[in-house]
Amino acid sequence: MEIHEVIQRQRFRRFLLLLIFFLLILLPLGCGDDTASVSDSKRSSATLMIRWNNTSKLSDSSSLRADQDCPEGDVENVVCQVYDANGDWLISGGPWSYSDHSGRVDNIPVGQDRSFVVLAEDVDGNIICQGETFGITINPDEIQDVEIDASPFLPTLSAPDDGDQQVNPNGCSLEWDPVQNADGYIVQVAEDIDFQTIIVDASTAETTYTPSALQSLTEYFWKISAKDLYGNIGADSEVRRFITTFSDDDATTSLSGTVVDASTAEPISGAAISVGEGTYTTTTNTAGQYRFENIIVGSYAVSASMSGYTSSTESVALEEGNPSTLNFALSETIVNSDEYRIVLTWVSTPRDLDSHIWTPDGSHVCYYSMGSEIYPPYTQLDVDDMTSGGPETITIYQAQDGTYTYAVHNFSYELTISDSGATVEVYGESGLIQKWDVPDGDGRWWNVFTLDGNTGQIDTINSISDTAP
Numbered sequence: 001m002e003i004h005e006v007i008q009r010q011r012f013r014r015f016l017l018l019l020i021f022f023l024l025i026l027l028p029l030g031c032g033d034d035t036a037s038v039s040d041s042k043r044s045s046a047t048l049m050i051r052w053n054n055t056s057k058l059s060d061s062s063s064l065r066a067d068q069d070c071p072e073g074d075v076e077n078v079v080c081q082v083y084d085a086n087g088d089w090l091i092s093g094g095p096w097s098y099s100d101h102s103g104r105v106d107n108i109p110v111g112q113d114r115s116f117v118v119l120a121e122d123v124d125g126n127i128i129c130q131g132e133t134f135g136i137t138i139n140p141d142e143i144q145d146v147e148i149d150a151s152p153f154l155p156t157l158s159a160p161d162d163g164d165q166q167v168n169p170n171g172c173s174l175e176w177d178p179v180q181n182a183d184g185y186i187v188q189v190a191e192d193i194d195f196q197t198i199i200v201d202a203s204t205a206e207t208t209y210t211p212s213a214l215q216s217l218t219e220y221f222w223k224i225s226a227k228d229l230y231g232n233i234g235a236d237s238e239v240r241r242f243i244t245t246f247s248d249d250d251a252t253t254s255l256s257g258t259v260v261d262a263s264t265a266e267p268i269s270g271a272a273i274s275v276g277e278g279t280y281t282t283t284t285n286t287a288g289q290y291r292f293e294n295i296i297v298g299s300y301a302v303s304a305s306m307s308g309y310t311s312s313t314e315s316v317a318l319e320e321g322n323p324s325t326l327n328f329a330l331s332e333t334i335v336n337s338d339e340y341r342i343v344l345t346w347v348s349t350p351r352d353l354d355s356h357i358w359t360p361d362g363s364h365v366c367y368y369s370m371g372s373e374i375y376p377p378y379t380q381l382d383v384d385d386m387t388s389g390g391p392e393t394i395t396i397y398q399a400q401d402g403t404y405t406y407a408v409h410n411f412s413y414e415l416t417i418s419d420s421g422a423t424v425e426v427y428g429e430s431g432l433i434q435k436w437d438v439p440d441g442d443g444r445w446w447n448v449f450t451l452d453g454n455t456g457q458i459d460t461i462n463s464i465s466d467t468a469p
Contacts, residue, residue: 042140045106048080048093049147050118050131076123080105083230085113110138117230118148126235127153130228132181151180153234155207155224162240169214169244174222176237178207182226186233187211189222193239203227216247216296217279246294251320256291259284259304262329262343262391263382271306271330304328310431329391331427338399339428340451342406345390346422346438352412353422355381355392356468360402360453365394366409373397379404399453405469408438408446417446418464424448426458436462445469 079094082105093105098120108114114136120129131150138144159175160167174187187209189200199220200211214220221241226234246252259271267288274281275292279300284290297320305311309330316326331341344355356366359379365371371380371394378398385392396404408424410417422438426449438446441464450459461469 042110043107044110044138044140044142044144045104046082046108046116046136046138046144046146048103048105048116048118049145050078050101050103051147051149074122074128075120077121078103079119079121081117081119081230081232082108083115083117084109084111085115087115087230089230090114108138110140112137114138115230116146116148117228117232118150119232120150122235127232128235129153130181130226130232130234132228153179153181153226153228155179155182155185155226155234155237157222157224157237157240160240160242163242165243165245167214167242167244169216169218169247170249171210172214172242172244173208173210174224175208176224179226179234181228182234183229184227185209186225186227187222188224189213189220191218191220193221193241195221195223214244216244216250217276219243219278246296250296252294253297253318253320254291254293254323255295255302255316255318255326256289256323257326257328258288259290259306259328259330260288260391261309262331262341262393263395265329265383265385265391268306268309268330271304271309271328274303274305276300302326304330306330308333310334310427312432327389329393331425331432334427334429336397337429337456338396338453340396340399340433340456341427342394342396343390343425343427344392344408344422346388346420348388350410350412350414350417350420351388352386353390353392353417353420354384354409354411355394356407356409357394357396358405358469360400360404367411376400396451396453399451399456401454402452404451404453406448406451407469408448409468410444410446413444416442417444418442422446426451428456434458434460436460439464441465443467 075098077095078098081092082090084090090109091107094103096103115134118131119127122128129150130153131148133148136146155176157176184203184205187202188198189211191197199213221239223239224237259268261268269284269286271284273290280292282290295318297318299317301313302316303311303313309332312328312330314326316324318324329343329345346353354367358364359377361377363377365379365381367384373380379396382393382395383391418438418440420438425435426433436448439462443464443466445465445468447461447463447465447469449461
């Protein structure tokens with residue numbers, strides 16, 4: 001038994017020796033993993049030498065252009081972003097002064113293929129210069145020197161020219177010069193200079209873009225910004241505007257009319273006519289006439305204006321193959337607080353509508369008793385139109401204490417007054433005070449409103465009746 005126990009103990013010692021031997025072999029491998037882990041966690045630093053190219057701020061715009069000199073004062077901060085080989089952000093450095101042309105980034109993870117991106121920002125944080133270099137190795141316990149050339153990061157627009165009014169909506173090409181280090185561009189097109197109504201917000205890798213959402217005869221504004229490989233977006237370029245022309249697919253029609261003085265019915269020469277907030281413009285001839293050919297069909301606001309008169313705006317719906325007529329009766333500017341002008345207009349039928357007003361002193365001013373400007377009741381029928389359309393105008397030259405009542409009579413009775421398309425407007429010192437369109441109803445009288453001659457208070461009646469008010 002004793003010999004057997006000795007043999008067992010010897011075998012056990014041999015087993016322990018072999019186990020220790022294998023552990024000693026495996027230990028360096030384990031230590032090697034730990035060493036690599038420690039190495040990966042090490043960090044070092046880099047000093048930068050930054051060489052600037054020039055940019056400049058336009059004197060009449062907050063935008064910057066890349067093709068002019070830029071004063072140093074445009075740059076508020078300079079920062080540096082460090083990325084790994086996959087383009088993942090590692091650490092930032094700065095801010096530094098533009099004039100230093102240098103900086104130091106600490107705590108950079110050691111490793112190969114580090115990229116350094118320098119960004120110069122204005123006071124609003126917009127990137128106006130950018131520079132990058134890559135393939136930098138960061139070694140432990142070693143400060144790496146890195147040189148970077150930074151240049152303007154602002155697109156320079158080339159086409160169309162600013163203010164171009166001959167841009168084809170179906171083939172508009174927005175073009176700009178390439179920006180160094182740009183990986184792509186952001187294109188924005190808007191209907192207003194403040195870019196509140198943006199119709200295009202797109203990205204492209206090219207230096208040209210053709211928007212597909214443009215309408216004919218419309219003013220647009222556009223700008224471009226550059227973005228680099230790491231997602232940094234530069235400041236906006238200058239803003240340019242252009243106006244589109246007709247499209248071959250547009251259906252068109254014509255619009256014409258006359259502009260007259262509401263108090264005399266005489267034509268007004270040289271009155272400015274604007275359709276669609278300036279999309280189409282013209283002036284009246286010596287006969288007070290205007291005409292537009294080839295207006296794209298649709299709904300528009302049409303305005304007529306002339307110095308010394310209150311401007312007037314009407315809505316019109318233009319249809320293909322259906323020429324439209326829109327006339328204006330402009331009220332001469334009123335300068336007295338107690339003066340009021342009442343203007344009646346209508347379409348071609350009924351042929352004769354008449355204005356009537358009852359004054360506080362009991363007078364009844366109308367076509368058979370036209371009143372007076374300089375004698376009581378200081379109210380006068382200025383124009384009596386018997387050939388359709390108007391204007392038929394009554395002016396209260398000196399408002400008296402008490403109530404005025406105004407109504408319209410269908411004298412010719414060719415149609416119901418509700419089908420006349422009639423409109424009544426009241427003007428005062430402040431311009432157009434109130435406007436009524438004829439309502440539906442049966443009867444020959446349209447009782448429209450009352451006016452307090454002392455306070456100027458207008459109360460609406462606006463109803464159709466068989467009797468006068």
